[in-house]
Amino acid sequence: MGAEPPSPSPETPQPQPQPSVIRADLDRLEQILEHLQVSCTRDTRGRLATRWPSYSLFFTLDGEGEVYAARTIYDRFFTVDDKPAIRGILDEWNRDTTGLKVYTATDDDGTVIVVSEATMHVGGGVTGEQFAATTTAWLNAAGSFHLWLSQRLPLAGLPGDPA
Numbered sequence: 001m002g003a004e005p006p007s008p009s010p011e012t013p014q015p016q017p018q019p020s021v022i023r024a025d026l027d028r029l030e031q032i033l034e035h036l037q038v039s040c041t042r043d044t045r046g047r048l049a050t051r052w053p054s055y056s057l058f059f060t061l062d063g064e065g066e067v068y069a070a071r072t073i074y075d076r077f078f079t080v081d082d083k084p085a086i087r088g089i090l091d092e093w094n095r096d097t098t099g100l101k102v103y104t105a106t107d108d109d110g111t112v113i114v115v116s117e118a119t120m121h122v123g124g125g126v127t128g129e130q131f132a133a134t135t136t137a138w139l140n141a142a143g144s145f146h147l148w149l150s151q152r153l154p155l156a157g158l159p160g161d162p163a
Helices: 026-035 080-096 128-155
Strands: 048-052 055-061 067-074 101-106 112-121
Touching (some): 026 048, 026 128, 055 128, 080 101, 112 128
Antiparallel strands (some): 055 067
């Protein structure tokens, strides 16, 4: 006579339904931002833009909907001569954190600006929860970096306040 398999105990977790996978799009992103009470506008390039007192944050999906990105442009303007000191500060952030990466960009007139960027591959779809959580994390990271940068710039002899 064979042994009977044990019956599951009442504490045995039951399989949970899997969240549905969605296709990320800007309309859904706009709903997430509204839910977070973050005002946004669509710019002429099709990006969703949010404006904060010291920076602008742009959310994009590439043409194929494969890559979701957030790019923040900070209201801090420097000269090319300041660039080595700024790079040293940004290198510290990039070494010590993950997710949000920061760099400088130089305009045609020689003005140096600070930019942060985060990306996520969404081509296979994401859950609504992943999309919302990522968006929230990127909003928080942009603000955290702004505060961090405000503290680090004076230590390097650069202006700590936004322009």
